[in-house]
Amino acid sequence: MNGLVTAKNDRTRVAILSSAILLLALFVWQMSSTPSVGGRTQGLPGPAAVAKVSWEMLSEPFYDRGPNDKGIGFQVLSSLGRVAIGYGAASIVAIFGGVVLGLNPILLKAANPYIQILKPISPLAWMPLFLYTIRDATGAMILVIFMSTLWPTLANTAFGVSAIKRDYLQVASLLQLSWWRRFFRVILPAAAPAIVAGLRISIGSAWVAVVAAEMLVGGTGIGYFVWNEWNNLSLTRVIFAILVIGTVGLILDLGFTRLAKAVAYSE
Amino acid sequence: MRTFLEVSKVSKYFPDPSGKGLQCIFKDISFQIDEGTFVTVVGHSGCGKSTLLNIIAGLERSSEGGVILDGKEIDAPGIDRMVVFQNFALMPWLSVYDNIRVAVKAAHPRWNKTEIQAGIAKYVDMVGLTGAESKRPAMLSGGMRQRVGLARAFSVEPKVLLLDEPFAQIDALTRGVIQEELVRIWMRTQNTVFMVTHDVDEAILLSDKIMLMTRGPEAEIVEVVDITIPRPRARTTIIEHPLYYKIRNHIIHFLVERSTKGHA
Numbered sequence: 075m076n077g078l079v080t081a082k083n084d085r086t087r088v089a090i091l092s093s094a095i096l097l098l099a100l101f102v103w104q105m106s107s108t109p110s111v112g113g114r115t116q117g118l119p120g121p122a123a124v125a126k127v128s129w130e131m132l133s134e135p136f137y138d139r140g141p142n143d144k145g146i147g148f149q150v151l152s153s154l155g156r157v158a159i160g161y162g163a164a165s166i167v168a169i170f171g172g173v174v175l176g177l178n179p180i181l182l183k184a185a186n187p188y189i190q191i192l193k194p195i196s197p198l199a200w201m202p203l204f205l206y207t208i209r210d211a212t213g214a215m216i217l218v219i220f221m222s223t224l225w226p227t228l229a230n231t232a233f234g235v236s237a238i239k240r241d242y243l244q245v246a247s248l249l250q251l252s253w254w255r256r257f258f259r260v261i262l263p264a265a266a267p268a269i270v271a272g273l274r275i276s277i278g279s280a281w282v283a284v285v286a287a288e289m290l291v292g293g294t295g296i297g298y299f300v301w302n303e304w305n306n307l308s309l310t311r312v313i314f315a316i317l318v319i320g321t322v323g324l325i326l327d328l329g330f331t332r333l334a335k336a337v338a339y340s341e
Numbered sequence: 342m343r344t345f346l347e348v349s350k351v352s353k354y355f356p357d358p359s360g361k362g363l364q365c366i367f368k369d370i371s372f373q374i375d376e377g378t379f380v381t382v383v384g385h386s387g388c389g390k391s392t393l394l395n396i397i398a399g400l401e402r403s404s405e406g407g408v409i410l411d412g413k414e415i416d417a418p419g420i421d422r423m424v425v426f427q428n429f430a431l432m433p434w435l436s437v438y439d440n441i442r443v444a445v446k447a448a449h450p451r452w453n454k455t456e457i458q459a460g461i462a463k464y465v466d467m468v469g470l471t472g473a474e475s476k477r478p479a480m481l482s483g484g485m486r487q488r489v490g491l492a493r494a495f496s497v498e499p500k501v502l503l504l505d506e507p508f509a510q511i512d513a514l515t516r517g518v519i520q521e522e523l524v525r526i527w528m529r530t531q532n533t534v535f536m537v538t539h540d541v542d543e544a545i546l547l548s549d550k551i552m553l554m555t556r557g558p559e560a561e562i563v564e565v566v567d568i569t570i571p572r573p574r575a576r577t578t579i580i581e582h583p584l585y586y587k588i589r590n591h592i593i594h595f596l597v598e599r600s601t602k603g604h605a
Contacts, residue, residue, distance in 0.1 A: 241430035244400050247418045249447035249497070259443060263434040339434040340479040 119310040127310045153284050153295040160219025161280045168224050172231025197222035197283045211291040222283035223276035234268025266337035274330035281323045345376035351406035367560040379534040381544040384554030390537040394505050398424050423499040427506040429486045431478040437489050438474040448497035464492040484515035504536035517576050541592050555600045
């Protein structure tokens with residue numbers, strides 16, 4: 075009873091504090107912005123201007139008026155599409171590779187230094203190499219996303235699998251489970267919490283990488299949208315895009331929080 | 342009765358902790374187990390009895406010697422042997438039902454859905470887990486978890502059931518109950534069982550034969566005690582049998598006095 079009341083109190087406090095932070099941020103933003111003169115933005119646009127543009131953009135997300143003027147829905151979808159391909163492919167490679175490494179401690183030790191070298195490289199550093207070798211902007215962007223998401227999932231899977239309790243693998247071999255059943259029945263679920271933690275880090279990197287990659291080689295996508303609006307000197311739309319990027323990132327992350335809960339187990 | 346499981350001249354060496362040479366855990370262990378008998382090794386912790394069990398299970402290799410089960414040499418794990426682990430070793434991400442299902446499916450790859458369901462139900466019922474099927478192991482007490490472990494092991498209908506200190510991690514009150522259930526189940530199934538334990542009362546209650554193992558290094562089995570106390574046995578009645586304390590004292594005396602050999 076007492077615990078329930080405390081939990082409820084805590085939630086109320088969190089909500090009040092959260093609203094206060096938002097109001098403070100809006101206040102600081104409003105104070106640092108300058109009113110627009112004659113429709114042309116002179117300084118940082120304020121919250122009201124951004125809200126107005128946001129409403130316009132969100133009320134018509136799927137318009138298409140030529141290559142440099144598409145609705146925000148199209149832009150986000152095309153970014154998400156690239157992420158889906160690059161991230162999806164990288165995740166499959168990383169999980170299988172991670173399981174192989176995790177089950178072979180000596181191979182893992184041998185490969186680990188290279189993983190550690192490759193991991194901190196900004197995925198964008200690969201861009202020129204990909205542009206040169208495959209000569210296709212979209213392909214290069216997808217490969218950049220691939221590189222950005224490979225390492226966290228690979229490393230997490232490998233260490234998750236190598237930390238699986240020996241008992242579970244012993245039961246699997248006593249029961250003579252086939253490689254396939256062992257993989258899906260024992261190894262994957264046992265290492266799932268670690269794998270999902272890796273996937274979650276990876277989706278964050280992928281979303282960061284796609285924006286940057288699109289700003290470089292663009293054509294479509296939310297990153298290209300940001301760059302395009304910068305060239306148009308429409309900071310209002312840039313700020314709107316920033317908020318959209320943050321919101322989509324948050325939704326992606328929430329999805330993985332759910333997934334993490336679903337695969338969690340206690341011993 | 343015929344010799345069913347034969348362990349002959351099995352030795353195990355581990356790399357010495359000092360890094361130089363090998364340490365002998367046990368040496369030249371030989372014994373035979375007849376089909377349908379319950380045989381237990383009693384010894385101190387660390388004498389290598391669990392290693393011996395793992396060699397029979399195929400989870401570890403012997404350094405020398407071999408094990409023959411039903412005419413075939415053992416060199417890898419197989420579905421003809423199943424272990425009940427001290428720490429249960431249940432898959433924590435699976436329900437009780439699914440933990441048993443994995444085993445039933447593995448043992449009977451040709452069974453259809455109905456047969457598998459019936460098989461699982463039979464063993465769930467046998468160990469008294471009805472009603473707990475959908476729970477995950479983390480929600481169960483130690484005693485309930487080991488019931489799942491027993492159901493899983495019996496459900497593959499192994500030629501030899503290997504019990505590795507199965508009740509050591511269960512609280513004393515529950516332990517007695519589950520030991521008696523094992524007696525009851527075993528009377529019905531008549532499996533060949535190889536158990537290791539350091540619990541003397543447990544060994545006497547359950548076994549047909551108790552083998553006494555000395556402390557390592559170079560542990561040996563130095564004596565086999567036949568438990569002739571008639572079955573069915575129960576915890577409360579077995580202690581009234583005239584032989585009970587004689588056997589018990591003999592084994593305790595062994596563990597205290599004789600299990601350490603000359604080498605210190």
